[in-house]
Amino acid sequence: MAQLSDDCFAFGGPMMSVDEAVGLITARVSAIADVETVTLIEADGRVLAHDIAAPLPLPPFTNSAVDGYAVGDADLPETTERAFPLDGRIQAGGLARVPIKPGHTARIFTGAPMPPGAETVFMQEDVRIDESGRVVLPSGLKRGANVRPAGEDIPLGQIALRAGQRLRPQHVALAAAFGLTRLDVVRRIRVAVFSTGDELASPGEPRAASQLFDSNRFMLMAMLRRLGCEVSDLGILRDERNSLANGLKQVAGAHDLILTTGGVSTGEEDHVKAAVESVGSLVLWRMAIKPGRPVAMGIIDGTPLVGLPGNPVASFVTFVHVVRPTALALAGSLPEPLLPIPLRAAFTYKKKPGRREYVRASLRRAQDGALEAVKFPREGAGLLSSLVETDGLIELGEDITRVELGESVGFLSYAGLI
Numbered sequence: 001m002a003q004l005s006d007d008c009f010a011f012g013g014p015m016m017s018v019d020e021a022v023g024l025i026t027a028r029v030s031a032i033a034d035v036e037t038v039t040l041i042e043a044d045g046r047v048l049a050h051d052i053a054a055p056l057p058l059p060p061f062t063n064s065a066v067d068g069y070a071v072g073d074a075d076l077p078e079t080t081e082r083a084f085p086l087d088g089r090i091q092a093g094g095l096a097r098v099p100i101k102p103g104h105t106a107r108i109f110t111g112a113p114m115p116p117g118a119e120t121v122f123m124q125e126d127v128r129i130d131e132s133g134r135v136v137l138p139s140g141l142k143r144g145a146n147v148r149p150a151g152e153d154i155p156l157g158q159i160a161l162r163a164g165q166r167l168r169p170q171h172v173a174l175a176a177a178f179g180l181t182r183l184d185v186v187r188r189i190r191v192a193v194f195s196t197g198d199e200l201a202s203p204g205e206p207r208a209a210s211q212l213f214d215s216n217r218f219m220l221m222a223m224l225r226r227l228g229c230e231v232s233d234l235g236i237l238r239d240e241r242n243s244l245a246n247g248l249k250q251v252a253g254a255h256d257l258i259l260t261t262g263g264v265s266t267g268e269e270d271h272v273k274a275a276v277e278s279v280g281s282l283v284l285w286r287m288a289i290k291p292g293r294p295v296a297m298g299i300i301d302g303t304p305l306v307g308l309p310g311n312p313v314a315s316f317v318t319f320v321h322v323v324r325p326t327a328l329a330l331a332g333s334l335p336e337p338l339l340p341i342p343l344r345a346a347f348t349y350k351k352k353p354g355r356r357e358y359v360r361a362s363l364r365r366a367q368d369g370a371l372e373a374v375k376f377p378r379e380g381a382g383l384l385s386s387l388v389e390t391d392g393l394i395e396l397g398e399d400i401t402r403v404e405l406g407e408s409v410g411f412l413s414y415a416g417l418i
Contacts (some may be wrong), residue, residue: 004250008099010251011370012122014288015141015284015293015355016287016288017398018024018190018288018334018356020289021125021185021287021295021297022207022317022321022325023305023310024283024284024297025284025322025325025326026329027295029102029281029326029329029330030338031185031329032189032256032330032331034188035049035185035186036048036184036185036187037149037184038174038183040180040251042209043175043185043192043276044166044167044169044172044211044390045168045226045227045228046166046167046185046186047164047332047333048162048163048164048165048184048186048227049184049185049186049332051159051163052155052159052161052164052175052178052180052183053159053160054154054155054157054158054160055178055180056156056178056179057154057180058153058177059151059153059334060292060310061150062110062112062114062147062148062149062150063092063111063112063114064108064110064146064147064148065110065121065146065147066115066121066124066146067108067110067123067124067277068084068126068146068325069084069105069108069121069122069127069135069235070081070090070104070108070115070120071108071118071120071122071137072102072117072118073118073119073120073143073144074102075102075103075104075105075305076137077109077139077141079377080139081137081138081139082099082136082137082366083134083135083137084104084136084137085104085105085106085134085135086104086106086133086237087101087104087106088100088104088106088107088115089107090107090108090113090115091112092109092111094112094113095113095228096113096116098115099116100116100118101102101113103124104133104186105137106118108121114147114323114340115298118353119143119157120141120144120146121146121147122137122141122145122146122242126138131278133307145199145271145348152247154174158179159200161175162334163332164333165333165334166328166333166334166336167183168273183318184313186331188228188229188331189228189229189257189327189330190229190230190255190256190260191230191233191255191256191258191259191327192257192259193217193220193221193224193233193259193260194217194237194247194260194355195236195237195260195262196213196238196239196261196262196272196310198239199211199238200212200236201213201214202214202235202236203272212405214236214393215312216262216308216312217233217235217248218308219263219315220259220319220323223316224323226326227324227327227331229257232251232255233239234247234251235332237260241274241275241278244272244275245275245276245278245279248280249280249300249301250380252280252301252302256303256304256330257304257305257306257323257327257330258300258306259305259308259323260296260305260306260308261308261310261315262309265403273295273296276296276298276307277298277303279301280299280301280305281298282298283297283299284296284297284298285297287318288354289305289317289318289357289399290315290351291311291313291314291317291318291356291360292309292321293309293314294309295307295308295309295318299324304330306322306323307328308322309381310382311382312382312384313360313380313383313384313386314381316356316387318336320412320417321417322418338394338412338416340375340409340410340411340412341412342409343363343371343405343408343409343410343411344406344407344409345372345394345403345404345405345408345409346366346375347374347375347403348403349375349403350402351400351403353398353401355398356395356397356398357396358396358412359375359391359393359396360375360386360392360393360395361375361376361390361391361393361411362376362388362389362390362391363391363392363411373409373411375394376390390414392411392412392414392415392417393412394409394411395409397411
């Protein structure tokens, strides 16, 4: 008696591994060359176009790292505490042109420039004032303690920000510390986004009893925007090969990337693969990934196209592993590998070898204080709730066939995926 399989990976020829697919994709796309200049406040999330060398050292002058008292190195107490008369007060933003007198100390505050002749600061918590008003400094403090030398952070002329860096708030802060007000960045890549399928209706439009509201398109557009892309919402393409082909070809010239969702499987009404082949070339069709597998990668008039599966979880997972590196490569971004964090598994799980799987999981603190991952109780690739009610994905490599309770597994937080 024949047995029907419920495993969507059971049919077809060899599939490409995730690493092979990503390598193939990133090797096939070329970074766009267009550059624009933006203000610092607009630079967050953009890709830096040129290296930035430090136009001044950071810090630009030697200053105190603490509130305390500065002394000359010749006056450092070595074996016993010593009292010093107070001579001067230097505040942050003030000037320190007058050298410190031998045998004296100066009151100094965090960020204030060190006076000439002084290279060490005693923290105010370690100091006492005697009955005559002199400052008593303890012995044993290391020469140069509590002082930030000029250029300690970044010396003059050092490359501080690299071309291809996807700028985050800390990078913007560094540019501001150099006194820069505008940065050259790569133009945002332009992405056209379609959904495919007669079974879909757009939110806000009438929905037939046999239709679903299209959720994937809006999820993907939100993810693209988080990657800094300029997104064109091109709606839903119906299940007809010529219509699909014409729609894809029309947008190719005006966009840097075309992204579709749905219609990439092997069913009679899945037309994306054939449509791509009729107007361009197909580079990739199937990946050894779950949820996922049917992923189309093609080129239409020089513009790359990625076709993702229609199930929302599969679409989310394959976006992370296919669209994300493609978009970053197009934007000229430096590689941003996804690095799973080791956590303890609070579940058992079986999988087939030869494919990479991603298990939706939530984090919790165990009784011993360790973080552990709790698997979502259901596995369907159509369950949007499984993305909403979890914290990230457990990555199970191709060679893994079983996870035991308490084993270490790799966790990818949703916060770090885009």
